[in-house]
Amino acid sequence: MLGCGTVGASVLRLIEQGGETLHERVGARVEVRRVLVRDLDKARAGVDETLLTTEPESVFGDEGIDIIVELVGGEQPARSFIERALDQGKSVVTANKLLIATHGPELLARAVTAQVDLAFEGAVGGGIPIVRTLRDAFASDRLTAVTGILNGTSNYVLSRMLDAGLTFADATAEAQQLGYAEADPSMDVDGHDAAHKLGILAMLGFGLTPGGDPMHVEGIRAIEPVDHRFAARFGYRIKHLVVGRDHGDSVELRTHPALVPERSVLANVNGALNAVLLEGEALGPSLVYGQGAGGMPTAVSVLSDVLDVARSIAAGAPGLQTRGIRHTERARRAMADVESRYYIRFRVLDRPGVMAQIATALGQNEVSIEQMLQDRLPEVEGGPADVVMLTHGAREAAVQAALEALKGSAILVQDPRLMRIQDV
Amino acid sequence: MLGCGTVGASVLRLIEQGGETLHERVGARVEVRRVLVRDLDKARAGVDETLLTTEPESVFGDEGIDIIVELVGGEQPARSFIERALDQGKSVVTANKLLIATHGPELLARAVTAQVDLAFEGAVGGGIPIVRTLRDAFASDRLTAVTGILNGTSNYVLSRMLDAGLTFADATAEAQQLGYAEADPSMDVDGHDAAHKLGILAMLGFGLTPGGDPMHVEGIRAIEPVDHRFAARFGYRIKHLVVGRDHGDSVELRTHPALVPERSVLANVNGALNAVLLEGEALGPSLVYGQGAGGMPTAVSVLSDVLDVARSIAAGAPGLQTRGIRHTERARRAMADVESRYYIRFRVLDRPGVMAQIATALGQNEVSIEQMLQDRLPEVEGGPADVVMLTHGAREAAVQAALEALKGSAILVQDPRLMRIQDV
Known part of the structure; x- marks a missing residue:
């Protein structure tokens, strides 16, 4: 095992608890x-100290080791460790999302060449x-x-904004206090992790x-109570979603906040939970849901991978599952060509002609309005009002063009706020 | 393959579509x-007729066959077919829920002895x-x-009762028309299937x-709009649930309708869908959800099993996954000892002293009331009223004793209606 933080210590604990059954x-x-x-001197409760080493050689030089569990995280030295292990004919289990997302193809190819497994359920x-x-x-x-809802931090922040009426900043501060968000939360709340x-x-x-x-890729910073x-x-x-669709000729991939129907299962995935x-085509809809992060849940995934890989090695057939993963370069659908329904909020000065101006910009771009609500802001008597529209299905490019036409208009107090609607 | 109904034909179609990738x-x-x-004469669109046979011998006598897919269903001859296949050293994939639920242990033991797999994801x-x-x-x-919500028919009927205000009888008739319920729906709506x-x-x-x-085991017939x-x-x-808990010293298993919080994920699993x-202990809560029945979804599960088993056979290590399934006789917790919160509806004559009588019966059995609602039935002016109570946690035996004490009382227009509350 490379690295012994929260996940690593949990893996060791699970192996001990599992005992003979494993x-x-x-x-x-x-x-x-x-x-x-x-x-070596860091306190690690419950970890057998005789196993610890600071020398990579004592791991890679040991021919009795069949599986390397990489829990160092990040780019380097994790990547070199994995490459070295695979080239030596050792199977690798990792929870390193960054490496699989950025160097997955090369690493998988290396595993296939070496006829070993590269497993990454924990990633x-x-x-x-x-x-x-x-x-x-x-x-x-x-x-x-x-x-999917794949970022627990964003989901927690959005849940708290909804349930307690908090602002983005306050909900994020609370998530940081509870350990759900990093000191620098940008990987999470700006959508990169998802x-x-x-x-x-x-x-x-x-x-x-x-x-x-x-x-x-769009995060949740701009969302207001x-x-x-x-x-x-x-x-x-409002949920922060990842969305992927296979159109046959192209694949659509996007990450952004979206409106989901309140009675849908995804709408009811709250707190730091994840769901996909x-x-x-044959199965119809199905969903998996659970703890998207944390030492113990991730350790369960890592250890499940270890058991799978170990079973293959024991049966004399390592590498079979990894060989089943196939991927090719495929065309991506440009965001401008994506079709969706939209939520658009205009903060406007409450004067005659405002609605006509907005409706004209949308109409000229063939974006048609399905529902509308207008509300004066409670705190400002006689001040600006919010006009919110839900559109029928439209191309992203058309909606963006309509908003572009309105930008800088004297009637708008701030840039329009746009979110996609995902009917799941 | 034994049997070629909806699931079987779908399996053949998926294999054809899968082609080389499989x-x-x-x-x-x-x-x-x-x-x-x-x-042989039954019309089977898209099925290669040269594969069909009515002679079991031409299947069991063929040593080139490694895997038997049993889709005959029911007790016999399915059971004899499976036993014969396992004894011959052929792995078996089945969607036969009844056989696994009633004869699983013997069949699994036979598979382990023969060092082959018995896989049943479709069951x-x-x-x-x-x-x-x-x-x-x-x-x-x-x-x-x-x-879990494991019976799509019951879930459909309950969803329709809620959404359209239908009675149990009307919702069931609709489910039958749509093919979601059998002509005799009792296996489903009385809870046996779950x-x-x-x-x-x-x-x-x-x-x-x-x-x-x-x-x-309790079904949904007694539930009213x-x-x-x-x-x-x-x-x-209201959802029809299966509930299992491992208390260490004993295991609690029960199947019945229950009240689940409307914002929980399970409450939002609607129509013919299933969820578990x-x-x-380490993972915390997780959920899987999808099509609980139907030819294509079940065929995907059956074929996934076939691919798993085939991969093990190709690797020269059949039977490994089945060997991992372990079970022993364990003590069951008696229903009388189960703890739950309860929903109890009393249909009563609206006269003085009614509430006192109910409260006394509950109080004497140490069942304490958390919330209460009373409503006169709209259709009957001056007629009976419904008194509904939600209790705090109580032992099943105590609640049943309280209801027993009230039974036959002149104030009750019908037997009290009891449902458990499941806080998921």
Whole structure:
């Protein structure tokens, strides 16, 4: 095992608790041989100190080690460690989302060449068995769409804004106090973490090589409490989503906040939980849901991978599952061509002609309005008002053109706020 | 393949559509050698007629066949077919819920002896990958509780009663017209189908040998539209649930309608869908959800099993996954000892002293009331009224004793209606 933080210590604990049952399930003994750490003196409750080493050589030089569990995280030295292990014919289990999202294809190819496994259930959705669901349960189906809540921090912040009426800043501060958000929360609340995970799911589900064209990534910073209230009045909740669709000729991938119907299952995934809704051609809709982060849930995923890989090795057939993962370069659908329904909030000066101006801009771009609400802001008597529209289905380019036409208009107090509506 | 109904024909279609990808994923060719049917003359669109046979010998006598897919259903001859296949060293994939729930232990033992696999993902929850989730993803965790919606027919009927205000009889008739319910719906609406599935999940999740003590099984026939309205006023929805809990010293298993909080994910699983909420000691809560029945979804599960088993055979290690399933006789918690909160509806004559009589019966049995609503039936001016109480946590035996004390009382127009509250 490389690295022994929260996840690593939890893996060791689970192996100890599992005892004989684990060995029986695998058909061979699962034994931790070495744990590579940076600092031998750090207190690690419950970890057998005789296993610890600071010398990579004592891991890579040991031919009795069959599986490397990489929990160092980040780009380097994790990447070199994994490459070295694979080249030596050792299978690798990792929870390193960044590496799989950015270097997955090369690493998988290396594993296939070496005829070993590279397993990464822990890299997406913590304890949710999404990788094995896409790899095994969907092996005989064709995935047409994936819609997910994959960032627990954003989901927690949005839940608190809705339930307690907090601002983005206050809800984020609370998440930081509770350990749900990092000191610098930008990877989470700006959508990058979710985008990495979507890239991995798209590889497994759509056979799309990750990387390639940049995808549309949008976070939750611009959402105000008033948006939650309007969404609720229309029967929706705001969630930060990843969305993928296979159109046959192209694949659509995007990450952004969206309105989802309040009675949908996704709308009711609250707090730091994650969920992924899959649409299979034969299976129809299915969903997996659970703890998207945390030491123990991630450790369960990591150890499940270890047991899978160990079982294959014990049976004399390592690498079979990894060989089943196939991906190619595929065309991406440009964001401008994506079709969606939209929520648009205009903060306007309350004077005659305002509605006509907005309606004209939308109409000229063939964006048609389905529902509308207007509300004066309670705090400002005679001040600006919010006009909120839900549109019928429209192309992203058309909606953006309509907003562009209104930009700088004297009637707008701030730039229009746009969110997509996802009817899941 | 034994049997070629809706599921069987869908499996054949998926194999054809899958083409080379399937073979590549397995590392060997997946080929259908024979399809045993009862009647050669029945029209089967898209099925290669040269595969059909009515002679079991031409299947069991063929040594080139490695895997038997049993889709005959029911007790016999399905059971003899499976036994014969296992004894011959052929692996078996089945969607036969009844056989696994009632004869699972013997059949699994036979598979282990023969060193082959007996796979049954299709037997529980149609297209939902619940068997592999419990077997693989939970391999390194300890399952503490399972709560599920496992009967699509009951869920459809309850959804329609709530959404359209239909009676049980009308909603069931509609389900029959749409093909969601059988001509005789009792297996579904009386809870037996869900109970079989719970038995299988308890074997996989709690290591409990199925069969044994009878479990508490209750269907949805007694629920009236008024119960849905009261549940909604308290913030709940009525769902037909399976509930399992591992108390360490004993296992609690029960199947019945229950009130679930309207914002919970389970409350929002509507129509013919299924969902299973799992609680792992390390994983915390997780949920899988999808099409619980139907030819195509079940076929995806069956074929996923075929691919798994074929991969093991190709790797020269059949039977490994089945060997990992362990179960023993374990003590069951008696229903009288189960603790729950309760919904109790009393239809009473509206006269002085009624409330005192009810409150006394509950109080004497130490059942304490948390909330109460009273409503006169709109249709009967001056007629009976409904008094609905939600209790705090209480033992089932205490609640039943309180109701027993009230039975036959002149104030009650009908027997009290009792439902458990499940806070999921």
